[in-house]
Amino acid sequence: GAVVSQHPSWVICKSGTSVKIECRSLDFQATTMFWYRQFPKQSLMLMATSNEGSKATYEQGVEKDKFLINHASLTLSTLTVTSAHPEDSSFYICSARELAGGYNEQFFGPGTRLTVL
Amino acid sequence: AQSVTQLDSQVPVFEEAPVELRCNYSSSVSVYLFWYVQYPNQGLQLLLKYLSGSTLVESINGFEAEFNKSQTSFHLRKPSVHISDTAEYFCAVSDPTGGGNKLTFGTGTQLKVEL
Numbered sequence: 001g002a003v004v005s006q007h008p009s010w011v012i013c014k015s016g017t018s019v020k021i022e023c024r025s026l027d028f029q030a031t032t033m034f035w036y037r038q039f040p041k042q043s044l045m046l047m048a049t050s051n052e053g054s055k056a057t058y059e060q061g062v063e064k065d066k067f068l069i070n071h072a073s074l075t076l077s078t079l080t081v082t083s084a085h086p087e088d089s090s091f092y093i094c095s096a097r098e099l100a101g102g103y104n105e106q107f108f109g110p111g112t113r114l115t116v117l
Numbered sequence: 118a119q120s121v122t123q124l125d126s127q128v129p130v131f132e133e134a135p136v137e138l139r140c141n142y143s144s145s146v147s148v149y150l151f152w153y154v155q156y157p158n159q160g161l162q163l164l165l166k167y168l169s170g171s172t173l174v175e176s177i178n179g180f181e182a183e184f185n186k187s188q189t190s191f192h193l194r195k196p197s198v199h200i201s202d203t204a205e206y207f208c209a210v211s212d213p214t215g216g217g218n219k220l221t222f223g224t225g226t227q228l229k230v231e232l
Binding site: 032044049093095097104105 | 121162218220224
């Protein structure tokens, strides 16, 4: 299957700082990328969907000013957690799909563990 | 709204024994159904999916799942597990409307295969 990478794999930051997480499709062009977060012992929750060159669509309850998503190229999407607080500590996972329209398999990155002190 | 329930958080099983990982879903519309597997330090990988057609779907490594609409279930089975099947398994559902790409996941089941 296609490969999706995330960087960094883990990050620790102080409360009030901003953190950027990168999601890259390594061997295909991703028209759509998805961002999820996962709390311990809980399921993955979709945060937002981003299409290359357009604004992200956020799920209900997700603060778009808190979680800034940029999908500037067909191989890179970034999630910036602004003014992070301890409650933002979580496991953030991205996925990417190649084609638009209809069902197409999503390929998942390995995730980024964010800890906010 | 859709939801997925995986009642078993952990399933220990001996090698070469059969296993069933349970998944029930709730949805007011028709669904696509998925099983994903996650090995340590890796991303989720699609194991198998049901979109339409035959209700019994199979993976290349011996797993199968059957879509049961009346029981709203999509249980994952394997007749004989191997130590390499040890992983976290996630069931997911999506609404076919709009392409079926917005996934709702269950909480996952940790399958531990022991010698």
